[in-house]
Amino acid sequence: MSNLEALKTDLGQQRDISKFQFSHAFGDDVMVIPKDDLIPILRHLKDTDKFDFLMDVCGVDWPNREKRFDAVYHLYNSKNANRLRIKVPLAEGEAVDTATTVWKGADWFEREAYDMFGIIFKGHPNLRRILTHHQFVGHPLRKDYEADRQQHCTETLPIHFDNEPGVEGDVLNPALVPLNIGPSHPAMHGTLRVMVELDGETIVRSACEIGYLHRCFEKMAETHPYNQVIPYTDRLNYCSAPMNNVGYCKAVEKLLGVEIPPKAQAMRVILCELSRIIDHIISVGTGGVDLGALTAFFHLFTYREKVYNLFEKLCGARLTVALTRVGGMAQDAPEGWFDEVLTFCREMRVEVDEISKLMLDNKIFIQRTQGVLPVKAADAIAWGYTGPLLRASGVGLDLRKAKPYYGYDALDFAVPVGTNGDIYDRYLVRVEEMRQSIKIIEQVCKNVPGGDFTIRDRGVVLPEKKDVYGNIEGLMNHFMLVIKGLRPPPGETYDATEAANGELGFYLISDGSANPYRLKVRPPCFAIYQSFPQVVKGGFIADAIATVASMNVIAGELDR
Amino acid sequence: MGQSTGKNLPQKSRNQPPQLHPHDEELSKSFATTTKMEALIAWGRKNALWPLPYGTACCGIELMSVMGPKYDLARFGAEVVRFSPRQSDLLLVAGTITEKMAPILVRIYRQMLEPKYVLSMGACASSGGFYRAYHVLQGADKCIPVDVYVPGCPPTPEAVLDGVMLLQRMISENHPRPWKDNWKAPDYV
Numbered sequence: 125m126s127n128l129e130a131l132k133t134d135l136g137q138q139r140d141i142s143k144f145q146f147s148h149a150f151g152d153d154v155m156v157i158p159k160d161d162l163i164p165i166l167r168h169l170k171d172t173d174k175f176d177f178l179m180d181v182c183g184v185d186w187p188n189r190e191k192r193f194d195a196v197y198h199l200y201n202s203k204n205a206n207r208l209r210i211k212v213p214l215a216e217g218e219a220v221d222t223a224t225t226v227w228k229g230a231d232w233f234e235r236e237a238y239d240m241f242g243i244i245f246k247g248h249p250n251l252r253r254i255l256t257h258h259q260f261v262g263h264p265l266r267k268d269y270e271a272d273r274q275q276h277c278t279e280t281l282p283i284h285f286d287n288e289p290g291v292e293g294d295v296l297n298p299a300l301v302p303l304n305i306g307p308s309h310p311a312m313h314g315t316l317r318v319m320v321e322l323d324g325e326t327i328v329r330s331a332c333e334i335g336y337l338h339r340c341f342e343k344m345a346e347t348h349p350y351n352q353v354i355p356y357t358d359r360l361n362y363c364s365a366p367m368n369n370v371g372y373c374k375a376v377e378k379l380l381g382v383e384i385p386p387k388a389q390a391m392r393v394i395l396c397e398l399s400r401i402i403d404h405i406i407s408v409g410t411g412g413v414d415l416g417a418l419t420a421f422f423h424l425f426t427y428r429e430k431v432y433n434l435f436e437k438l439c440g441a442r443l444t445v446a447l448t449r450v451g452g453m454a455q456d457a458p459e460g461w462f463d464e465v466l467t468f469c470r471e472m473r474v475e476v477d478e479i480s481k482l483m484l485d486n487k488i489f490i491q492r493t494q495g496v497l498p499v500k501a502a503d504a505i506a507w508g509y510t511g512p513l514l515r516a517s518g519v520g521l522d523l524r525k526a527k528p529y530y531g532y533d534a535l536d537f538a539v540p541v542g543t544n545g546d547i548y549d550r551y552l553v554r555v556e557e558m559r560q561s562i563k564i565i566e567q568v569c570k571n572v573p574g575g576d577f578t579i580r581d582r583g584v585v586l587p588e589k590k591d592v593y594g595n596i597e598g599l600m601n602h603f604m605l606v607i608k609g610l611r612p613p614p615g616e617t618y619d620a621t622e623a624a625n626g627e628l629g630f631y632l633i634s635d636g637s638a639n640p641y642r643l644k645v646r647p648p649c650f651a652i653y654q655s656f657p658q659v660v661k662g663g664f665i666a667d668a669i670a671t672v673a674s675m676n677v678i679a680g681e682l683d684r
Numbered sequence: 685m686g687q688s689t690g691k692n693l694p695q696k697s698r699n700q701p702p703q704l705h706p707h708d709e710e711l712s713k714s715f716a717t718t719t720k721m722e723a724l725i726a727w728g729r730k731n732a733l734w735p736l737p738y739g740t741a742c743c744g745i746e747l748m749s750v751m752g753p754k755y756d757l758a759r760f761g762a763e764v765v766r767f768s769p770r771q772s773d774l775l776l777v778a779g780t781i782t783e784k785m786a787p788i789l790v791r792i793y794r795q796m797l798e799p800k801y802v803l804s805m806g807a808c809a810s811s812g813g814f815y816r817a818y819h820v821l822q823g824a825d826k827c828i829p830v831d832v833y834v835p836g837c838p839p840t841p842e843a844v845l846d847g848v849m850l851l852q853r854m855i856s857e858n859h860p861r862p863w864k865d866n867w868k869a870p871d872y873v
Contacts, residue, residue: 256784256818256819257783257784257819260819264818264819269818271816272816272818273818274818274819274822275783276783276786277783277784277786277787280787280788307785307788308738308767308788308792310767314739314740314741314744315740315741315785335782335784336782336784337779337780337785338782338784339741339780339782339815339820340818340819340820343818344814344815344817355814356814358742359741359742362741363745406748422753425752425753426752426753426754428749428752429753429754442746442840443742443745443838444742444837679740679741680741680742
């Protein structure tokens with residue numbers, strides 16, 4: 125019996141499911157339900173342990189439909205890697221009950237759906253705009269909002285907090301000291317803004333304001349052909365750009381139903397793991413800087429430069445590489461590249477040990493981080509934590525093991541897991557992951573499969589230049605593909621990869637045209653960062669700074 | 685204190701310039717030079733730029749490389765990074781400026797003391813880049829005056845160093861800056 129059949133039987137015993145629609149397409153289980161059934165169903169699925177993670181909540185706009193919007197919920201079971209997509213059709217102005225009563229992690233995702241589409245979530249504690257500025261009028265991801273219609277912001281919001289029941293968040297307590305940190309502040313890593321109310325040095329309440337780097341990725345994706353979206357994905361998590369390329373292309377390939385050749389898979393694995401290393405370099409290095417340890421940063425950046433050199437040899441760019449294409453890689457690796465990667469691995473192995481000694485064995489570092497503001501496993505799951513932070517809390521979930529892709533199941537590597545979920549464990553997990561990534565790269569580099577670096581499907585991949593200029597078929601093929609574009613069949617899929625920060629999901633809807641109809645990114649640090657006010661409550665302000673650093677919030681993927 | 689010791693010193697006329705012994709004159713040439721005050725100040729300014737790294741996005745990561753061990757902006761006298769606008773004179777706008785960020789950027793710029801310079805790093809800060817989008821300001825120069833534009837997405841560290849050197853040349857030549865002199869804060873801020 126398939127998962128969907130089992131679910132149908134189970135739900136049939138609970139409720140009247142005559143209005144439910146069940147379907148299975150592109151490997152995903154989908155359930156369309158009326159809005160009044162949503163919360164009881166979610167609670168049932170959570171309480172009976174069918175699904176423990178709410179990965180994503182988003183909206184979709186169908187202007188020609190009677191019920192214009194879909195509120196889409198993605199659930200995940202960490203024990204058997206099952207996924208379920210629940211869709212709730214809503215008419216304009218119709219409200220759906222908030223899912224924050226079941227999973228507190230729904231908080232920011234619902235605010236985003238409200239901001240982007242105007243979907244109202246009844247009972248949400250703080251349904252304000254989140255990504256666009258507070259003077260913005262309209263809902264930009266609706267299909268009738270032009271992509272380039274800008275609206276100027278004339279002032280910044282004063283310090284404000286989340287609305288709690290019975291208390292307006294904008295009313296400050298005169299007995300406490302309000303403090304604004306960021307968005308231009310050395311500890312705030314780019315564009316984050318944290319507002320706190322302090323009693324002495326203790327945080328009584330705090331709030332984050334985000335959206336200072338909202339670059340409209342999802343709207344840009346809707347207005348560009350599939351392959352032209354790849355450079356935009358680079359700039360999501362710009363610390364590990366190739367991973368976003370891989371995640372996006374994997375989603376499009378799933379919709380197309382193509383399998384990429386073994387050599388492309390091997391190259392993608394190498395790039396992903398190199399990116400994981402350099403992402404952790406930024407996280408560990410700047411995390412040290414925020415605690416006053418500058419040495420590790422300069423140490424580690426030497427090695428980041430070495431990876432940049434490897435990328436540069438592969439494609440000419442250092443940071444934003446756009447290395448993959450739908451169907452494989454953009455180009456083959458130059459001769460000797462894999463050997464250079466192996467040389468780097470040897471050097472990096474020594475460096476990781478050094479950094480481990482320099483930071484993790486450092487007395488000051490230990491005192492600043494060990495036992496500081498821990499997050500329990502149950503809380504981490506409820507917030508939707510994934511990646512190193514979830515593993516630091518003691519949950520050994522890693523998509524490379526849970527649902528292996530690109531031959532990760534054949535590789536020998538371990539998933540490091542912490543015990544306390546404190547700041548120290550987060551860095552411990554990251555440093556150990558760097559070691560494991562080196563191990564993976566070495567295994568793959570020693571056995572790079574031969575063959576082509578991309579599929580040669582004429583409807584997907586451009587022909588080689590020698591064919592374009594050499595024969596008429598190649599020229600016509602090139603012309604048709606550029607003019608008509610790559611067109612996946614109508615349908616939708618959710619596909620996730622294990623990025624450096626956790627689960628990076630792409631929810632892709634195609635209407636059969638050359639541009640994606642809707643592309644929703646599920647950024648790992650969005651779910652993590654929303655827990656910040658709760659995590660630092662009652663802690664010291666200095667520990668809050670260490671917490672922001674350890675969460676490794678990357679504004680590019682947080683705000684998109 | 686000065687008075688008590690001054691009494692014991694031989695009295696000198698205040699109006700007469702001191703006469704140097706030929707030997708002393710030779711000596712003073714070996715360590716002294718004459719120049720215009722203006723040029724001296726410009727020389728000091730250009731070699732002691734204190735940048736405020738306004739890194740908002742990917743360019744901010746590349747800016748770390750500029751500061752980092754390989755490219756090392758310190759070689760150009762600009763390694764003293766200050767996040768306080770009161771202490772810095774070079775605003776490095778590294779990354780996309782969104783509509784939400786624009787009022788803050790203007791406020792930071794206004795808080796900087798004269799003389800102040802702005803370097804816009806990358807396509808986004810220079811023109812909005814490939815984000816022709818509803819929430820992205822189409823260039824930092826829409827709200828503050830920019831002296832040097834560095835193209836690239838993100839620019840290589842070499843390009844940023846080249847931009848800093850260009851700015852240094854502008855400072856030493858006292859290049860006129862009408863974009864700054866005629867700048868008015870956008871009326872909405």
